[in-house]
Amino acid sequence: MAIYADNRLRKQIRKVLLINPHGKIKITKEGSRERKLAVPSLGLGYLAAGLLKNGFDVEVLDVLIEGFYNEQLVDDTITYGLDDEAIGKQILNSNPDIIGVSCIMSNRSRDVARICNIAKQVIPDVHVTIGGQHPSGIPEMVLNNDIDYVLRGEADNSFIHLIESINTKGNLLEVGGIVLKDGGNLFSSNSQDYPDVKRLPYPAWKLFNLEKYWEVGISDYEINENIGKRFMVMMTSRGCPHRCYFCTSAMMSGRKFRQREINDVLSEIRNYKEKYNVDEIHFWDDNFFINNKRTKELLKRLINNFSGIQFQVPSGSEANKLDEEIVDLAAKAGFKKLFVAVESTNENIQNKLIDKKVNVGRIPYIVKKIQEAGMIAEGSFMVGFPGETKKHIDETFESVKSFGFDRISISIVNPLPGTPLYEQCKRENLLYEDFDVQNIRWSIENIKLEGIERGYIAQKRRDVWVEYMKDRIDIKKYENEGVRIGGG
DSSP: OOOOOOTTSOSOOOEEEEEEOOEEEEBOTTOOBOOOOOOOOHHHHHHHHHHHHTTOEEEEEEHHHHTTTOEEEETTEEEESOOHHHHHHHHHHHOOSEEEEEOOSGGGHHHHHHHHHHHHHHOTTOEEEEESHHHHHOHHHHOOTTOOEEEOSOOHHHHHHHHHHHHTTOOGGGSTTEEEEETTEEEEOSOOOOOOTTTOOOOOGGGSOHHHHHHHOOOSSSOOOOTTOOEEEEOSEEOOSOOOTTOSHHHHHTTOOEEOOHHHHHHHHHHHHHHHOOSEEEEOOSSTTSOHHHHHHHHHHHHHHOTTOEEEOTTOEEGGGOOHHHHHHHHHHTBOEEEEEEEOOOHHHHHHHOTTOOOGGGHHHHHHHHHHTTOEEEEEEEEOOTTOOHHHHHHHHHHHTTSOOSEEEEEEOOOOTTSHHHHHHHHTTOBOTTOOTTSOOTTSOOBOOTTOOTTHHHHHHHHHHHHHHTTTSOHHHHHHTTOOSSOO
16 A cells, blocks of 8 residues: 655655754642753754755754743643744744654643644644654554654654655655554554664754753753753663563664664764863663673773763663672763662562563662762652552552662653553553543552552652652752742
8 A cells, every 4th residue: 555745735855844842840739840851852863963964954943942941830730942922933934844843751742732733834734743752652642634644663764764755756654663644544654664873973963052951951850050061962872672561662662772882982972072062971871781791891981081071871770780890880980870770669560560670689789889989879669550559559668768879769650652551551441530641740640559549659759759858959949940930
């Protein structure tokens, strides 16, 4: 079967506009406040670089950072970024032939839909595509009259293939990972086109307003003492070989773990040091620590080549891979914190649902080694897996406090579209009736647990976190940093 581009849309694609959507902060009735963050989109940076390499004219509209202090409080949510009028003017001034909008998180999906609607209003014949974890997991829900295509998974190659297919009047169903509607019916490609990470160009940061990100200076989960710090985000690998049933990584990468050459990683860091005089590098790999031998070699090379630059892995570290040598090397390389993904302290959950099967018994040892090396040790935990009892939940909350972490973060288990957890919850009718797949938050309970009233986990989560962290950080400053409204 063949499907071709709608003849009502532009016939030739020369100009591309990539859009990063708004940011959001949820304020729960228990008092939890998500943290305002500003990190440039690594995915759009790579897309832009690939498009430029293939001869297209590319612009980036970063709605979040351009309107970082433009905040709107509606009910319990603060949305920050450019308003609709400003977005419309920017799109019209750019006058692209195709627009690509990033939608990583479900709670941004309605904003993404609104951006697509604005695009069609100001340029009715523009092609509009979206990608990221949320549309990849549930394309049938996000496709509408304002969105022409969803590109599932990694879109570095498929976005270019889509444009080429439009320009040559080719069959769109030959584009890897594409999902589209035709005549009211949903069609999707049977193939996926994963890029060779060793051949990808460096992200096109020249199209981003990096100075604004550095000026805002809220790039991680620490209280900011260094406004103006010049940081860069990058990756040394893509994908993760694990298939933890709550995680979208396997869906996006097909469990294809691909590593860049260490020399190329060092060259990119060197480029950022020379070009931007960076102070800090953030590695946003899906699983930075998975390959012990490579990790140790990379850390040794960082020590020998980049004195004075700090490093961190905000996406977390696989606990089982952290041995004493890696911890020591990370400290010497300039890491200020290691984020340890413990997930669940329930042995049954670890064995059945978490493919990494974290050895929880080693965690106190790892925490001690991180602290002895002079770094901050942060642990991340999840509570509320299907089948957990109130006894399990209470035991988890008590054990969270026992490992000696300097920082803790606790997420309520939620079903992300495209994950085995989501499919289980749908199949077994485990979701509350008001579950909103377009507004999933880690502070909200959406999975029914027998014998546990709704709200118990959320309140317990808040109480445990505040009690643990109150003597370690300034909680009010931490939660309200960068917020202009609703900050009380």
